[in-house]
Amino acid sequence: MRPVLWLATVGSLGLVMICETLAGDRPNYPTTKVDPVVEELHGVKLVDPYRWLEDGDSPEVREWTEKQNAFTRSVLDRWPGRAKLRQRLDTLLDIGSLGVPTPRGGLYFYTKREGKQNQPVLLVRRGLDGKDTVLLDPNPLSKDGTIAIDWYYPSRDGKYIAYGLSGSGDERSTLYVREVATGKDLPDKIENTRACSVAWLPDSSGFYYTRYPAPGSVPKGEENYNRHIYFHKLGTDPATDRKVFGEGRPATDWPTITLSPNGRWLVTEQHQGWAKTEVYFADTTAEKLTFVPLVEKVTANFDVTVRDDMFYVRTNDGAPRYRVFAVDPLKPARDQWREILPESDEVLEAFTRIGETFVTVSMVKASSRLRLLDKSAKVVKEVPLPTLGSIAGLGAEHDGKELLFGFQSFTLPQSVYHIDLTTQQSKLWDRVQADIPFDQYKVEQVTYKSKDGTPVTMFIAARNDVKRDGKTPTLLYGYGGFNISLTPAFSASRFALLERGGVLAVANLRGGGEYGEEWHRAGMLEKKQNTFDDFIAAAEFLIREKYTDADHLAIQGGSNGGLLMGAVTTQRPELFRAVVCQVPLLDMVRYHRFLIAKLWIPEYGSADDPEQFKYILKYSPYHNVREGTKYPAMLITAAESDTRVDPLHARRFAAKMQAATASGADRPILLSIATKAGHGAGKPRSKSLDELTDIYGFIFEQVGIEVK
Numbered sequence: 001m002r003p004v005l006w007l008a009t010v011g012s013l014g015l016v017m018i019c020e021t022l023a024g025d026r027p028n029y030p031t032t033k034v035d036p037v038v039e040e041l042h043g044v045k046l047v048d049p050y051r052w053l054e055d056g057d058s059p060e061v062r063e064w065t066e067k068q069n070a071f072t073r074s075v076l077d078r079w080p081g082r083a084k085l086r087q088r089l090d091t092l093l094d095i096g097s098l099g100v101p102t103p104r105g106g107l108y109f110y111t112k113r114e115g116k117q118n119q120p121v122l123l124v125r126r127g128l129d130g131k132d133t134v135l136l137d138p139n140p141l142s143k144d145g146t147i148a149i150d151w152y153y154p155s156r157d158g159k160y161i162a163y164g165l166s167g168s169g170d171e172r173s174t175l176y177v178r179e180v181a182t183g184k185d186l187p188d189k190i191e192n193t194r195a196c197s198v199a200w201l202p203d204s205s206g207f208y209y210t211r212y213p214a215p216g217s218v219p220k221g222e223e224n225y226n227r228h229i230y231f232h233k234l235g236t237d238p239a240t241d242r243k244v245f246g247e248g249r250p251a252t253d254w255p256t257i258t259l260s261p262n263g264r265w266l267v268t269e270q271h272q273g274w275a276k277t278e279v280y281f282a283d284t285t286a287e288k289l290t291f292v293p294l295v296e297k298v299t300a301n302f303d304v305t306v307r308d309d310m311f312y313v314r315t316n317d318g319a320p321r322y323r324v325f326a327v328d329p330l331k332p333a334r335d336q337w338r339e340i341l342p343e344s345d346e347v348l349e350a351f352t353r354i355g356e357t358f359v360t361v362s363m364v365k366a367s368s369r370l371r372l373l374d375k376s377a378k379v380v381k382e383v384p385l386p387t388l389g390s391i392a393g394l395g396a397e398h399d400g401k402e403l404l405f406g407f408q409s410f411t412l413p414q415s416v417y418h419i420d421l422t423t424q425q426s427k428l429w430d431r432v433q434a435d436i437p438f439d440q441y442k443v444e445q446v447t448y449k450s451k452d453g454t455p456v457t458m459f460i461a462a463r464n465d466v467k468r469d470g471k472t473p474t475l476l477y478g479y480g481g482f483n484i485s486l487t488p489a490f491s492a493s494r495f496a497l498l499e500r501g502g503v504l505a506v507a508n509l510r511g512g513g514e515y516g517e518e519w520h521r522a523g524m525l526e527k528k529q530n531t532f533d534d535f536i537a538a539a540e541f542l543i544r545e546k547y548t549d550a551d552h553l554a555i556q557g558g559s560n561g562g563l564l565m566g567a568v569t570t571q572r573p574e575l576f577r578a579v580v581c582q583v584p585l586l587d588m589v590r591y592h593r594f595l596i597a598k599l600w601i602p603e604y605g606s607a608d609d610p611e612q613f614k615y616i617l618k619y620s621p622y623h624n625v626r627e628g629t630k631y632p633a634m635l636i637t638a639a640e641s642d643t644r645v646d647p648l649h650a651r652r653f654a655a656k657m658q659a660a661t662a663s664g665a666d667r668p669i670l671l672s673i674a675t676k677a678g679h680g681a682g683k684p685r686s687k688s689l690d691e692l693t694d695i696y697g698f699i700f701e702q703v704g705i706e707v708k
Helices: 002-008 013-025 059-076 082-092 492-498 517-521 529-544 560-571 597-604 610-619 648-660 685-703
Strands: 037-041 044-048 102-104 107-113 121-126 132-136 147-154 160-167 174-179 184-190 198-200 206-211 228-233 242-245 254-259 265-271 277-283 292-295 302-307 310-315 323-327 338-341 347-354 357-364 367-373 379-382 390-395 402-409 412-420 425-431 441-449 455-463 474-477 503-507 553-558 578-582 633-639 669-674
Touching (some): 147 198, 357 390, 455 492, 492 685, 553 685, 633 685
Parallel strands (some): 474 553, 578 633, 633 669
Antiparallel strands (some): 174 184, 206 228, 228 242, 347 357, 357 367, 441 455, 455 503
């Protein structure tokens, strides 16, 4: 823009008219300083023009961010349908959320959000059909609703509940203990308990838990790692808590902790990425607490259900779709393990034992199955489910006679069902209420072929009367990583699209867990390009089958899905009209240097390794932006309090895209950095409403959906 603006100062009427035309052609983006940093990595010269935008605390970067936010507001706020859209989304967000209850001693603990509440409230119900009492309401704890309940663990007898609170979406939990009968907190307060794992003693006198180092106690940056296991006795100073496991372990281990119901066996799973787990256990009745290996140095996943003097181990070792072993902790050698549930053609997502009943959750073509088995692991009942959908959590006591499970689908809000394990009868316990005519919508599952011929499945939801005319506004969503499965899930806000005749497509890309560990491994490390190819093929399928065309196709993804958005945009920009890229990873050469990203090296690899650098550089979105390319419109979002993915990715990528794109003002590159918000967890309803209005307003304007 600078040369054109200089020409306009000459005073010629003709030159002024040229200036106005060009300014209308291309957005007047905020000025971004170019300050190249040149480095050589493994013999390859890399030039980074926007390295200075990494420092989010710099006054210069903050000023630049404010200007970018203001520019984004000037574009998004002018869309004429914005006010009506916001009003509709506000109503849709009144459809709340419902957690699966955790039963303890005749009490049922669960979370629920209703109406205008910013955050879910923790409730306790006395008796299965009894009265609810508010145990913890985080909404009054902050004026803007940004303090959230991160997690909670009731004691075995239901006397106490350990819970975590954090603010502004940063997820850096502080652990508190509340007495259930009085609703009052004990003096016990423990900092640095992000995503805490808690295992209560049977007598509720204390618990084992995971904790991070306090900032300042370790070199800067290391407070994001070295998560270790401690023991806390109620009423004592947490500063004196004894570390029981973790010293000398790899800093990037992610431990969880479980204690057998009888209190004897203490088990820790040490997760090393999303494809490897080591397991250790200790006998708490021994004179000294000594952990011995159950599994180590095996590249596979293992998770353990502990039932007094028996371990039930679900693993994909030698079985990509998982199998289950029974293990006597007194005879832990691998050749003593007894297989009780072999691998099948379904993906075994979860396994537990409740009294004398085994419960399995499996996945068939990315939708759930729930079964009850007897103590010999023979199926006695397949629990009927309402529709094609997803099991979303199990709630039970180890020796109980009941099971509660969550279920949801694209057109079924979050619901909780109760099963009497004695009669095996199930009934609806509670459901989120929604004033949406779900019978007016249809969901189908299609299969298409990726670039290499691999079959990939995709869910497609739309109104019953929507026809394939090749121009229907369509939103394609994807993730494809970390063994996470995209199964049918309810999202009230998506009906803003669906009720206006739009199409929603959700693809089950390689890198996810929909088809077992082989599917996951086919989209990680050196095979990450498969994920992008699968998504591109999904878009091509939607166009080929006349669901939509490139001018009416929007795509969306966040976090690892944000990386997906960046990669497919830089690889196939002509295929999409609009891209929503949320809390993204985009510079894959430097990603592992920031926040907790070293944890993701097993999934992506590291550019420090010369061989991994080669394939990372090929797809790293930041390094594959090409000047003079007509890119689709992009809305790139991030958040200042994000403690997972640093917003530096969004800042630098937006700057590079704005400089490079040859598209005009009708396809802008927009950046939005939210304050007092994080990666997504704990986001209050008010901020969700702002964000969703931006996202759907951006999409609707680009793909031609009017809101009147």
